């Protein structure tokens with residue numbers, strides 16, 4: 632999962648454990664897309680934009696962005712389909728002459744724009760049309776490969792422009808997945824604390840506190856979020872940005888990615904395309920919270936309230952695949968110690984999966 636062997640990236644000029652890179656302008660609210668020209672002006676982003684968007688999201692945001700910017704700069708549009716490394720290479724050629732990059736779409740589009748801008752050494756503006764995970768403002772990108780997705784180091788966007796009117800109109804499942812990704816911060820932090828106590832791994836108290844507070848705000852607001860209004864989108868988008876900032880403070884995804892994320896990454900290999908990232912992480916978090924001795928029923932009930940899956944069946948996978956993913960999780964990014972490295976056997980993994988079906 633470390634992205635070793637992948638043809639990337641421009642040479643790092645700094646040590647992420649010492650430098651914090653954060654977005655500079657963050658706009659979240661109704662019709663914020665209209666502010667994009669002012670954001671480009673404010674940041675002095677130049678006269679030629681590479682606009683990376685998706686097949687569906689082009690009509691939702693991409694075309695509007697192109698016309699909003701037409702008086703200000705030249706816009707070259709690139710449509711993302713698979714978001715693969717090959718496509719990234721093509722986008723880099725298409726955008727070689729651009730001064731900056733805009734990614735307008737879901738997570739696949741944003742991550743493509745993040746990597747392309749990083750490799751071209753250009754600034755990048757994130758315009759999420761959905762809130763399905765916290766990659767919208769983070770420095771990490773997850774790119775699909777034939778062997779499963781790879782999680783790559785990149786840079787955070789210089790600006791995030793999230794129009795809540797657009798995000799609220801996206802399929803509800805996407806926002807529920809974003810909430811589940813945030814709720815899984817609870818177990819990511821427990822895993823980080825465990826690795827600190829057992830192995831002396833360095834922790835960042837600021838990153839932990841921000842990540843935990845973000846999860847608390849989402850859980851406290853599950854009632855409002857489940858109403859699927861523009862206010863729901865506003866709460867969740869702020870949480871996703873905040874979680875991305877926690878990762879930037881930490882210099883890694885540790886405050887938002889522990890054993891529950893390894894479970895999700897393993898599922899991406901074993902059963903690709905069955906469920907969304909955040910949905911898988913949410914189910915993983917119920918199980919790892921149980922192993923930590925925490926209130927796993929509370930995690931499960933919070934996920935239910937926002938309409939996220941809580942069982943393998945609801946993820947569209949069979950129970951044995953979930954068991955396999957729990958066991959395979961420890962082979963993913965093995966340097967990141969989590970509760971799943973504490974001697975989980977096949978029998979205990981099966982018990983964990985059965986527990987998910989317990990009646991309330």
Ligand SMILES: NC(=O)C1=CN([C@@H]2O[C@H](COP(=O)(O)OP(=O)(O)OC[C@H]3O[C@@H](n4cnc5c(N)ncnc54)[C@H](OP(=O)(O)O)[C@@H]3O)[C@@H](O)[C@H]2O)C=CC1
Pocket residue numbers: 684685686687688689691714736737738739740742760761763764765766767769771772773774775780797798800801802907908
């Ligand atoms: N960086 C990180 O930390 C992480 C990155 N990821 C990556 O993110 C990707 C998944 O992101 P995710 O957002 O879940 O899914 P996608 O970006 O794949 O989007 C899912 C679908 O929803 C469509 N869509 C997006 N916004 C809207 C909208 N407003 N209305 C209607 N349809 C919309 C997309 O259209 P279109 O066809 O236009 O794209 C696409 O068809 C994967 O590539 C994964 O590897 C996952 C987790 C973490």
Ligand SMILES: O=C(CO)COP(=O)(O)O
Pocket residue numbers: 764765766771773782812884887888892893
């Ligand atoms: O999804 C993430 C945080 O929510 C990023 O985690 P990874 O570094 O495990 O890809």
Ligand SMILES: [Zn+2]
Pocket residue numbers: 764765812887888892908909912
């Ligand atoms: Zn995640």
